[in-house]
Amino acid sequence: MHRRPEVSRFLIWVPRDREDAVAKLRKVARMRRIDERNGALRLAVVERATGAVVGDVNIEIISRRDLEAEMGWVLHPDHQGRGYATEAAAELLRLGFEELGLHRVMAACEARNLPSARVMQRLGMRQEAHFRERENVRGEWWDTLFYGILASEWRGAR
Numbered sequence: 001m002h003r004r005p006e007v008s009r010f011l012i013w014v015p016r017d018r019e020d021a022v023a024k025l026r027k028v029a030r031m032r033r034i035d036e037r038n039g040a041l042r043l044a045v046v047e048r049a050t051g052a053v054v055g056d057v058n059i060e061i062i063s064r065r066d067l068e069a070e071m072g073w074v075l076h077p078d079h080q081g082r083g084y085a086t087e088a089a090a091e092l093l094r095l096g097f098e099e100l101g102l103h104r105v106m107a108a109c110e111a112r113n114l115p116s117a118r119v120m121q122r123l124g125m126r127q128e129a130h131f132r133e134r135e136n137v138r139g140e141w142w143d144t145l146f147y148g149i150l151a152s153e154w155r156g157a158r
């Protein structure tokens with residue numbers, strides 16, 4: 001997953017070799033709790049039938065005062081197109097709103113990253129902004145779409 005160029009096309013990291021991927025995974029594997037002390041949680045997405053790790057999802061508190069978090073997701077290309085990212089991220093929303101008492105959760109993607117935007121739409125998130133040429137990545141200007149959902153909206157949709 002970390003090696004495939006199509007995975008990081010719209011991410012700021014570049015394809016990683018095995019050594020770099022192992023180093024990265026060692027680091028993120030420590031992000032197992034989200035509480036007063038730990039502001040970010042990273043979970044492996046595991047296919048129930050096979051036990052295979054097919055990707056990961058993360059949630060990070062970006063403001064404790066405002067009770068706001070940001071989510072992200074990556075799937076191995078062989079396991080895309082089956083609803084796994086949406087299913088895993090929906091659980092992050094439940095965790096954020098029901099257990100962490102968040103007020104708002106946001107997510108962002110490069111404007112051409114339509115599969116990621118569709119994950120946000122399926123989660124019931126609203127597009128809140130389209131920032132033009134907000135980032136310069138690898139010599140290319142990237143637009144950013146911002147999506148958000150409030151606790152009240154999430155509860156209302158259930």
Ligand SMILES: CC(C)(COP(=O)(O)OP(=O)(O)OC[C@H]1O[C@@H](n2cnc3c(N)ncnc32)[C@H](O)[C@@H]1OP(=O)(O)O)[C@@H](O)C(=O)NCCC(=O)NCCS
Pocket residue numbers: 006007008010011072073074075076079080081082083084085086087108109110113115116118119
């Ligand atoms: C973003 C990313 C995780 C989306 O993956 P995805 O597989 O399209 O998303 P999901 O796992 O939620 O699957 C939903 C797709 O599966 C389809 N699907 C097929 N069977 C399904 C099922 N049983 N249940 C739900 N969806 C199903 C859906 O129709 C949808 O396809 P569509 O968007 O073409 O309509 C993936 O493209 C990725 O890893 N990209 C590279 C990393 C990246 O850019 N991450 C985001 C950074 S902002």
